[in-house]
Amino acid sequence: MHWIPHVNVGFRGLERIEDQTTMLTLETSRLVLRPWQDRDRAPFAVINTDEQVRRYYYPSVLTAMETDEMIDEINEQLAREPFGFLAIERKSDGALIGGGGLSRPGPEVPGNFPLEIGWILGRDYWRQGYATEVSHRWLEFAWRNLEAECVIGYTSSINVPSRCAMEKIGMRRVEDGDFDDTTVPVGNALRPHVLYRIDNPMR
Numbered sequence: 001m002h003w004i005p006h007v008n009v010g011f012r013g014l015e016r017i018e019d020q021t022t023m024l025t026l027e028t029s030r031l032v033l034r035p036w037q038d039r040d041r042a043p044f045a046v047i048n049t050d051e052q053v054r055r056y057y058y059p060s061v062l063t064a065m066e067t068d069e070m071i072d073e074i075n076e077q078l079a080r081e082p083f084g085f086l087a088i089e090r091k092s093d094g095a096l097i098g099g100g101g102l103s104r105p106g107p108e109v110p111g112n113f114p115l116e117i118g119w120i121l122g123r124d125y126w127r128q129g130y131a132t133e134v135s136h137r138w139l140e141f142a143w144r145n146l147e148a149e150c151v152i153g154y155t156s157s158i159n160v161p162s163r164c165a166m167e168k169i170g171m172r173r174v175e176d177g178d179f180d181d182t183t184v185p186v187g188n189a190l191r192p193h194v195l196y197r198i199d200n201p202m203r
Contacts, residue, residue, distance in 0.1 A: 032091060150199045154181075
């Protein structure tokens with residue numbers, strides 16, 4: 001799944017943080033989805049250096065500096081817009097398990113879609129239903145708060161786990177929607193992509 005933030009509309013569920021910027025916080029039964037904090041940098045860097053976690057990402061593993069730059073960019077976007085890619089914290093022990101959220105699709109994605117959904121979880125937190133839980137919360141937010149017409153997801157054609165995860169939350173593959181991700185080099189196995197979509201059931 002792509003997950004880096006690339007509609008300015010009203011929304012609820014706000015929190016006032018230390019720098020006095022209003023940013024979004026959401027919750028599920030087991031998780032808190034919140035803006036990134038300095039204490040998240042080290043554990044998120046560990047996630048981004050795991051070759052298994054980033055098997056279907058390009059580029060693959062990231063340095064700690066690249067992760068820091070990513071967190072800064074994400075929080076800058078969260079300060080400007082009513083959605084973004086939030087840190088995922090487990091309520092039971094405060095562990096950072098990864099990140100997930102909504103962003104604008106990049107120019108490499110065909111069509112004129114308003115929002116994409118994405119996530120990344122540390123390997124210790126796989127197969128526990130967290131990706132599904134986070135995704136359902138974000139979709140609820142997209143429908144009720146952003147009044148989005150639809151949300152898309154996309155990933156490399158060979159990324160079967162993420163394709164199954166998207167189907168599990170009700171997304172369906174877009175007919176004739178396959179495309180080459182131009183941010184990935186020609187000839188790389190991760191370049192061919194598939195596009196998934198889910199429509200707002202409240203419309």
